[in-house]
Amino acid sequence: MPATPKPERKAEQKPQSSGHFTAIYENDRFVRFKYIHNAQ
16 A cells, blocks of 8 residues: 555545535546535
8 A cells, every 4th residue: 555645535624515526437537526405
């Protein structure tokens, strides 16, 4: 396991008020996280 975490791992952050992180699987090696804000 690398000493420095990958930038993609920032999805562990606490989401702001009304929103969440979703994992978008580009392929079997690359996963990109997107922050979804729910305007309610």
